Amino acid sequence: MSSRPRDLSRVKPYGDKWNDGVVQVSFTLPLPRSGVAVEAAKRYAAKMGIRDPYVTVSEPVGPEFTFFIVYGKATHEVDATAISAEELSGTSLGREEIDDAIAKRFGRRLVVLGCALESDAHTVGIDAIFNPKGFAGDYGLERYHGFDARNLGAQVPVGRLVRLARESKADAILVSATVTQNEIHIRHLTDLVDMLEAEGLRDRVVLVAGGARLDHPLAKELGYDAGFGPGTTPRLVAAFLLEEILRRREEARPA
Amino acid sequence: MNAKLGLPEERIDRCRRFAARVANGVQHETEPFTTVSTERTVLRLLGVDGVDENEAPWPNRVVDALREADRLSRGAAVWLGSALAAGACDVDEAARRLSSPAEARTLSEHPRWREVLAPIVRSTLARISANRSERERRLASHPPDELPLLYAIVATGNIHEDVVQAEAAARAGAQCIAVIRSTAQSLLDHVPYGATTSGFGGTFATQENFRLMRAALDRIEPEIGRYVRLVNYCSGLCMPEIAAMGALERLDMMLNDALYGIIFRDINPFRTLIDQNFSRRINATAGVVINTGEDNYLTTADAVEQAPAVLASQFINERLALDAGLERWQIGLGHAFEIDPTLEDGLLFEIAQAQAAREIFPGAPLKYMPPTKHMTGNVFRGYQQNALFVLTSVATGQSIHLLGMLTEALHTPLLSDRWLAIDQARMIRANARHLDEEMLFRPNGRIVRRAHAVLEDAEKLLQRIAGEGLFEALAAGAFADTRRPREGGRGRDGVLRRHPEYSNPFREAWDREPAGAPS
Numbered sequence: 001m002s003s004r005p006r007d008l009s010r011v012k013p014y015g016d017k018w019n020d021g022v023v024q025v026s027f028t029l030p031l032p033r034s035g036v037a038v039e040a041a042k043r044y045a046a047k048m049g050i051r052d053p054y055v056t057v058s059e060p061v062g063p064e065f066t067f068f069i070v071y072g073k074a075t076h077e078v079d080a081t082a083i084s085a086e087e088l089s090g091t092s093l094g095r096e097e098i099d100d101a102i103a104k105r106f107g108r109r110l111v112v113l114g115c116a117l118e119s120d121a122h123t124v125g126i127d128a129i130f131n132p133k134g135f136a137g138d139y140g141l142e143r144y145h146g147f148d149a150r151n152l153g154a155q156v157p158v159g160r161l162v163r164l165a166r167e168s169k170a171d172a173i174l175v176s177a178t179v180t181q182n183e184i185h186i187r188h189l190t191d192l193v194d195m196l197e198a199e200g201l202r203d204r205v206v207l208v209a210g211g212a213r214l215d216h217p218l219a220k221e222l223g224y225d226a227g228f229g230p231g232t233t234p235r236l237v238a239a240f241l242l243e244e245i246l247r248r249r250e251e252a253r254p255a
Numbered sequence: 256m257n258a259k260l261g262l263p264e265e266r267i268d269r270c271r272r273f274a275a276r277v278a279n280g281v282q283h284e285t286e287p288f289t290t291v292s293t294e295r296t297v298l299r300l301l302g303v304d305g306v307d308e309n310e311a312p313w314p315n316r317v318v319d320a321l322r323e324a325d326r327l328s329r330g331a332a333v334w335l336g337s338a339l340a341a342g343a344c345d346v347d348e349a350a351r352r353l354s355s356p357a358e359a360r361t362l363s364e365h366p367r368w369r370e371v372l373a374p375i376v377r378s379t380l381a382r383i384s385a386n387r388s389e390r391e392r393r394l395a396s397h398p399p400d401e402l403p404l405l406y407a408i409v410a411t412g413n414i415h416e417d418v419v420q421a422e423a424a425a426r427a428g429a430q431c432i433a434v435i436r437s438t439a440q441s442l443l444d445h446v447p448y449g450a451t452t453s454g455f456g457g458t459f460a461t462q463e464n465f466r467l468m469r470a471a472l473d474r475i476e477p478e479i480g481r482y483v484r485l486v487n488y489c490s491g492l493c494m495p496e497i498a499a500m501g502a503l504e505r506l507d508m509m510l511n512d513a514l515y516g517i518i519f520r521d522i523n524p525f526r527t528l529i530d531q532n533f534s535r536r537i538n539a540t541a542g543v544v545i546n547t548g549e550d551n552y553l554t555t556a557d558a559v560e561q562a563p564a565v566l567a568s569q570f571i572n573e574r575l576a577l578d579a580g581l582e583r584w585q586i587g588l589g590h591a592f593e594i595d596p597t598l599e600d601g602l603l604f605e606i607a608q609a610q611a612a613r614e615i616f617p618g619a620p621l622k623y624m625p626p627t628k629h630m631t632g633n634v635f636r637g638y639q640q641n642a643l644f645v646l647t648s649v650a651t652g653q654s655i656h657l658l659g660m661l662t663e664a665l666h667t668p669l670l671s672d673r674w675l676a677i678d679q680a681r682m683i684r685a686n687a688r689h690l691d692e693e694m695l696f697r698p699n700g701r702i703v704r705r706a707h708a709v710l711e712d713a714e715k716l717l718q719r720i721a722g723e724g725l726f727e728a729l730a731a732g733a734f735a736d737t738r739r740p741r742e743g744g745r746g747r748d749g750v751l752r753r754h755p756e757y758s759n760p761f762r763e764a765w766d767r768e769p770a771g772a773p774s
Contacts, residue, residue, distance in 0.1 A: 028671045061674040062423035119455035121438040123519075124554055124628055124664075131556065131736065153521065155442065178664070184455055212632055212664045230632045230664065 102146030115152035125176035138233035193223035273717035274570035316354035324360035336368030387542035403656035412454035433486035441491025498534035502541035512548035523744035535579030550591030550624035563712035583618035591624035607705035609651035625659025
């Protein structure tokens with residue numbers, strides 16, 4: 001290791017040396033492959049802040065397009081010391097421990113609704129969290145004794161979800177957003193928050209979003225309590241639900 | 256092709272007999288019924304098209320009015336024919352008259368309705384038959400296609416943008432272009448009309464969109480020296496209507512599964528099984544290759560555990576398809592490369608499943624679907640998973656290869672994602688060209704044992720389903736851990752009992768002369 005202290009206020013991508021800034025980008029330009037196209041790719045990379053762009057691949061994708069892979073050195077830096085990002089605590093609780101804690105602390109099963117909204121027909125995400133089989137060797141919420149986990153499937157209208165949340169006195173709602181055409185998933189996610197607020201239910205449910213294009217900061221920004229990205233196992237979600245529902249109950253108690 | 260797995264013929268025969276019992280049970284239970292979608296399809300085939308001032312399609316208007324007038328159980332054709340015989344100057348005018356419930360109620364059955372419809376039926380059948388001949392002529396004018404056929408999806412939501420992407424994919428080497436539908440469309444109880452430019456996660460299937468894409472693919476055929484097959488999705492609440500539109504516009508392949516809508520879209524089992532039969536009869540006549548959807552079992556539940564259910568469903572889909580008049584070369588049974596890539600010997604299980612499908616259904620153009628469930632967003636790893644998928648596809652002689660996208664699970668594919676997929680598949684297909692011929696499996700080795708075990712379990716599952724009947728099995732959750740009760744699901748109210756004098760002139764024509772018979 002280098003003995004030189006590294007300045008985290010000026011962070012750049014690491015290729016094989018500190019702050020060499022090496023990045024790889026790939027993109028397509030709507031130009032036929034030609035010397036002009038390659039030069040255009042280099043200039044475009046330069047405008048992205050990439051110094052010494054080196055076009056390693058320029059392949060024609062039909063007569064009108066060219067696909068590029070470009071390496072180069074990024075000029076921009078970020079100050080990592082000035083960033084504060086809220087992160088979800090990774091939990092070490094196992095399924096049995098979560099079930100035991102729910103039984104002891106609540107004496108009932110926590111009602112959890114899950115679905116994909118409106119035009120989103122993909123159930124992969126919600127199934128990975130709910131189905132007994134779960135994901136990556138980790139059992140899904142339906143396998144837990146502590147949760148009354150109800151997977152409503154895909155294409156659930158926001159209005160129906162809110163109605164079911166009220167009727168079932170849901171403790172939590174999990175929404176999976178997979179399809180991301182024209183950022184439509186964002187609109188559905190915010191519609192849900194708006195409607196829960198309008199119905200006076202927002203404070204009564206823990207609201208969680210998940211999906212390939214989601215992360216915790218984005219979910220918070222949209223008004224959710226947590227966001228889970230790709231690779232999330234059901235146990236992480238289960239532990240978060242337990243902690244968050246407990247926390248809210250403590251808060252609600254008169255001091 | 257040599258059988259490499261030594262699967263016992265007797266067991267395969269028993270599976271087929273169980274599947275026949277399942278299909279007979281379905282036929283027996285569904286035969287007394289028709290559906291609103293089947294009747295709308297009859298109207299479409301008779302030339303009823305277009306929408307009213309509220310964008311409601313005329314086939315829906317007429318069927319709804321006949322339903323309200325309590326006359327639909329005779330079959331929509333009876334009344335369209337009667338309206339024509341009673342003086343309507345053309346099909347459009349007849350449809351407009353029938354769309355008023357009052358008119359639908361008072362119109363009496365005309366003794367000459369059959370006679371009046373006969374030339375229209377003949378002309379529709381002639382158009383479908385001409386489309387089929389045209390496809391055969393075009394295919395025969397080029398060298399045989401290299402297999403597996405590379406199948407690419409476009410899904411911009413805008414048909415005109417889809418055309419740009421489809422042309423790029425076809426030029427790069429795609430042999431089949433599927434225009435994926437707007438995600439909500441399978442649950443719409445009508446087919447939208449005209450060219451469409453906005454959809455969610457896909458582009459609406461409309462007859463005009465079919466025509467536009469067909470014309471575009473025909474246009475580049477001389478340039479690329481290949482016929483590009485056009486694919487759409489014949490599923491959901493309008494399954495047979497999409498089949499009719501595809502037959503009229505020369506689509507070449509249709510996703511058309513007997514059970515998919517029931518299990519994955521919660522559409523009523525009766526509705527789906529009635530509609531699948533009529534849609535498949537249309538596809539049979541049109542010379543369309545259907546693709547079944549067994550891949551979906553693997554994305555929903557665990558791929559290793561679901562392998563027998565996939566095989567059992569393939570047997571059932573095969574039998575229902577044959578019963579609807581499809582020939583074996585038209586039955587593209589589906590499956591997928593969906594085993595967790597971190598599983599030890601998972602690739603061996605994939606090879607076992609793909610090879611078993613190849614040997615059990617030797618005449619079927621097998622449809623092989625790419626990894627989706629275990630795609631993580633790590634595009635470099637995803638590209639490797641897709642490479643293993645292509646290699647398995649080539650090494651086991653699959654027929655229709657849906658290209659895997661390295662950005663699966665991230666976004667609808669970029670132009671370059673699709674190009675990278677085609678480039679990868681073409682390289683591996685050429686690079687491993689004769690691997691299939693060279694490769695044998697160790698007798699009683701892991702691959703052989705796995706294939707035998709899956710077949711055994713599929714037989715048990717089929718025996719169970721044959722014993723209790725498909726509807727009971729669906730209600731009990733036999734497929735993908737999903738329970739679908741007979742009376743549940745969407746579109747149940749669109750099922751109605753046929754009148755003893757029910758008539759569907761197209762079914763009657765095909766019953767007289769089986770579909771697929773040389774024209």
